[in-house]
Amino acid sequence: MARLVMKFGGTSVADIARIRNVAQHVKREVDAGHEVAVVVSAMSGTTNQLVAWARETAPLHDAREYDTIVATGEQVTVGLLAIELQRIGIPARSWLGWQIPIRTDNAHGAARIQEINGDEIVRRFGEGQVAVIAGFQGLGPDNRITTLGRGGSDTSAVAIAAAIKADRCDIYTDVDGVYTTDPRVVAKARKLDKISYEEMLEMASLGAKVLQTRSVELAMVYRVRLQVRSSFDAPDAPQGNGPEATGPGTLVCDEEEIVEQQVVSGIAYSKDEAKVTLVKVEDKPGVAARVFGPLADNSLNVDMIIQNLSDDGKSTDITFTVPQAELARAEDVIRKAQAEIGCKEVRTDTNVVKVSIIGIGMRSHTGVAKTMFKTLADKGINILAITTSEIKVSVLIASEYTELAVRALHTAYGLDGE
């Protein structure tokens, strides 16, 4: 017997037929003797409608009222799933964020979970009851409903798994696991049986959309074993997924659990990048502070930075990247500071992509980055910027080379499957 958290997203509960399918997945685990808490999102489309109403009423609106409105999406789903579970003979009850409670801070719309009291849920496991929990929502210090922000249901699931000391947290989604890279780009992409928390975190931050970054962070901190799998599999397909087995999806776990380590586990790419270049900046002490100080003051996230000699040989060009959604704001900040910075021109470019190789094996292998640079050079791809960490190397390239670069790197690091 194991204790499981099962999380289903919006497309998995999009209508009553899909909710019945989710109930069958739950039934399989209950029939296997497991204790189950299910975390669900709103029926897909519902949240968009609710957000649209709030925006129509007032484009700028009280985040507390917004949370009250959008939290209804999950409230409907938990009720319907509890009803369906009861219909097929499984004792179940719904739990809203404020009922457990899932205590969060006061950051309405993007709240962080602070404490979850799982005692009552665990007590009811003893009575054979399944807990159906509304994802994405909590209770703020002011006794009002908070939401964790888009995609927050993954985070809810992991936090609940930690609180009730679950043996595993299964994230059911519309793909059947974590791949070495995006299968839509590389036909030979392989599903990974296991991936370490650290790698998954980099993959999620660097563009792989299968899991929310925050949920992986939380899983890593609390050592919650996380399984990514498909809710579109037949619920009665062979499983072999006791708490020890890897199951049909991808297990995100401690690196110690992964026996055969690849040097590079995956290739990620993100098109959500924008490049800003300050042309011919006077090269004198303090110039970096004059550029990046105002950006930091405006809470703008600068990712990559390069500084090189201008073509006049006397001044420098400074290039940095920000998320595309923040480009307009970043450009605005820079133009306001342009006179003080003392640069000739500000150029922006959104036709760039960040391609990353990720693998904990890099820690103990040398020459990994070299292979990347050589592979790209062999294909005639120019590298615009580079950043590295202990377990990843990212390069910025022109976006037209995205597929070419990802495929070449996938082959170069021996990741191609059949």
Added chain:
Amino acid sequence: MARLVMKFGGTSVADIARIRNVAQHVKREVDAGHEVAVVVSAMSGTTNQLVAWARETAPLHDAREYDTIVATGEQVTVGLLAIELQRIGIPARSWLGWQIPIRTDNAHGAARIQEINGDEIVRRFGEGQVAVIAGFQGLGPDNRITTLGRGGSDTSAVAIAAAIKADRCDIYTDVDGVYTTDPRVVAKARKLDKISYEEMLEMASLGAKVLQTRSVELAMVYRVRLQVRSSFDAPDAPQGNGPEATGPGTLVCDEEEIVEQQVVSGIAYSKDEAKVTLVKVEDKPGVAARVFGPLADNSLNVDMIIQNLSDDGKSTDITFTVPQAELARAEDVIRKAQAEIGCKEVRTDTNVVKVSIIGIGMRSHTGVAKTMFKTLADKGINILAITTSEIKVSVLIASEYTELAVRALHTAYGLDGE
């Protein structure tokens, strides 16, 4: 300065444009210096969709989960109205049943309010904040959401008005007040300026749909002055409605407040009646108990009862009425007991209507019922059954005479307007 509760039903908040209109009504009262709590229903149509989902999932479902689902309708409306009020510069916040809390008993789907703590709402009046309260919902003893049953928002409004000691509770609806009878039937029906609680209670129970019976009961017990008015009036129309004035609608109040009493204040009719006749029942002691015992045991509400000699002159016919929705169940109960009762035949008829005259003046005037019977006789309308109370007389007649009877009585009691 007065303290007001303003209640708006589903058609009054059907879309964002209508919600903006509601906010303007609220603004008018706030601008006049009043303290305001607004109670709202779900956007019309929303509740039906939620109920349909629950039924599609399982026709028989856990009432607690049902309540969790349908309570989201009001949760959305309070958020949107609070946002709109803030947009037009009025400090406002939403309150859900569990936040106030509005404590109810455990009868999910038809819960009764037990206690409301209005302290925090009143405290915030002092800060100039408008309370936007979700109607129809409360918090049960098990810490789960309860609903008061269809139309329960009127009851919420009156209970809140009692809790915060409001000077008046305004029920905004799609008609502009309480009429002497249904204006769709009688063109000369007049809007009443005032009506007593007792009369309104009879009107509501006997078929007038403008207010829920329970909300009137509650208003009577707590002496909450209730005003029925239209939300379709222009919000900036002349008002003259300080707490002392009667305002543009109909005031439901103590009879002492009503200076000029009519003998009959209104005519109500209800088509929701069904007649059951047991033909040729053996006339022996205990027969009534054998008929009505099983009906009571099955919680069936019997309204009118008549017993008369059968045409064979030896046995009796027993006739009674039940609400149409309960006819099938009543017939079933009677047919099962038919052998024991010892009757020849059971006949049912739904082509009947109950027409009632209502007026507290009846207490002190004689001959009121005689006028009713004579008026109907003059039109050739046969009376099938009669019930009376201190302030009403009801007769059962064939439904084809409904309009004729209501119009004739309206004239006979001097209620016709211009």
